[in-house]
Amino acid sequence: MNQFESLPVISVEELAERLKDPDGLQLIDVREPEEVAIAFIEGFEVLSLSQSQQWSSDISQRFDPHKETFVLCHHGMRSAQMCLWLINNGFTNVKNITGGIAAYSTRVDSKIPQY
Numbered sequence: 001m002n003q004f005e006s007l008p009v010i011s012v013e014e015l016a017e018r019l020k021d022p023d024g025l026q027l028i029d030v031r032e033p034e035e036v037a038i039a040f041i042e043g044f045e046v047l048s049l050s051q052s053q054q055w056s057s058d059i060s061q062r063f064d065p066h067k068e069t070f071v072l073c074h075h076g077m078r079s080a081q082m083c084l085w086l087i088n089n090g091f092t093n094v095k096n097i098t099g100g101i102a103a104y105s106t107r108v109d110s111k112i113p114q115y
Contacts, residue, residue, distance in 0.1 A: 004080040007054045007087075010070055010095040012104040018070075021044065026069040031101070032080045035074060039101055049078050052085075065091045074115075075100045 012019070018025060022043055029036060029044040036046050055062070063069065069091060073079040076099055080114050083096045096106070106110040 004096075007080055008084050008095045009098045011098050012108050013106065015070060015097055016108045024067060026063050026067050026097075027072070028063075028069060029101075030078050031073050035115065039105065039113045041072065041104060041109075041112070044072055045071045047082075049073075049082060051106060059086075060090060061066065063091075065089075066093060068093045068095070070095050070097055071101045072097045072104075075102050084114065 001054040019041070025043075026112075027041075028041065029046045030049045031046070032048050033046065033048060037087045065086075069086065070081040071086070071094065073082075076096060078098060080096045083094045084096045099107075101112065102114060105114050
């Protein structure tokens with residue numbers, strides 16, 4: 001079993017339901033700015049993995065480590081890495097969005113462009 005298989009996950013369909021009332025949710029998108037410029041979901045804060053030196057030191061001031069936190073990327077691998085990092089840094093309620101924004105575009109909102 002690899003380290004990502006034990007991560008809590010949320011499907012894109014479940015995410016769509018939760019986004020109808022996002023109060024109390026923390027939403028993190030770890031894609032690059034040029035990816036976010038093509039396709040994004042309203043309400044996500046962009047923390048590009050490649051720029052982690054800029055945001056990693058104050059992550060627990062910017063986000064509540066105990067609030068429900070969903071992490072998004074293109075297909076689900078970078079977000080899985082971020083979930084592990086968050087858990088290793090004291091976050092207790094983190095979920096990886098399975099399939100990322102590509103799956104969200106295919107299965108929930110076709111207006112979001114594929115890339």
